[in-house]
Amino acid sequence: xxxxxxxxxxxxxxxxxxxxxxEQTHIPEVMQTGLFIxxxxxxxxxxxxxxxxxxxxxxxxxxDMANYEKYQxxxxxxxxxxxxxxxxxxxVAFRTxxxxxx
Numbered sequence: 001x002x003x004x005x006x007x008x009x010x011x012x013x014x015x016x017x018x019x020x021x022x023e024q025t026h027i028p029e030v031m032q033t034g035l036f037i038x039x040x041x042x043x044x045x046x047x048x049x050x051x052x053x054x055x056x057x058x059x060x061x062x063x064d065m066a067n068y069e070k071y072q073x074x075x076x077x078x079x080x081x082x083x084x085x086x087x088x089x090x091x092v093a094f095r096t097x098x099x100x101x102x
Contacts, residue, residue, distance in 0.1 A: 001061050001062065001063065001064075001099070001100040002061070002062040002063075002064060002065055002067070002068045002097065002098070002099055002100075003059050003060070003061055003062075003097070003098040003099070003100060004036070004059070004060045004061075004062065004068055004071070004095070004097060005057060005058075005059050005095065005096045005097070005098060006057070006058045006059075006060075006093060006094075006095050007044075007055065007056070007057050007093065007094050007095075007096075008055065008056050008057075008058070008091055008092070008093045009051070009053045009054070009055045009091060009092045009093075010053050010054055010055075010056070010087070010090065010091045011052070011053045011090040011091065012052070012053055012054065013090070014087055014090045015053070015054055018087055018090070018091070021086065022041070022056075022058075023041070026079065026082070026083065027039060027041060027058065029079060029082075030060060030071075030075070030079060031060075033071055033074075033075045035062055035067040035068070035070055035071040035075070036060040036061055036062050036067070036071070037061050037062070037063060038060075038061045039058060039059060039060045039061065040057075040058070040059045041056065041057075041058050042056065042057050042058075042059075043055070043056050044056065044057060053091075068097070
């Protein structure tokens with residue numbers, strides 16, 4: 001299985017609107033692509049001393065690399081653009097890719 005991990009730190013002044021939008025709009029749109037079989041949405045509890053905002057991790061699980069690559073080519077640009085349009089300058093995101101073992 002392939003895990004597409006998105007870590008996002010969101011500014012406090014838009015936190016509630018962002019959280020609602022993620023849960024009600026963005027994550028459902030990602031899942032509606034049919035390319036992921038499940039997801040986990042979690043809030044990070046540990047923080048760095050100088051960290052501001054709140055950090056979340058969304059992990060989307062794909063059956064294989066082909067599904068992940070199809071998502072990246074056909075859906076990710078538009079979905080990420082929607083996030084930028086709505087919350088530009090209010091978040092920092094980084095993405096990683098993992099493969100489960102066993």
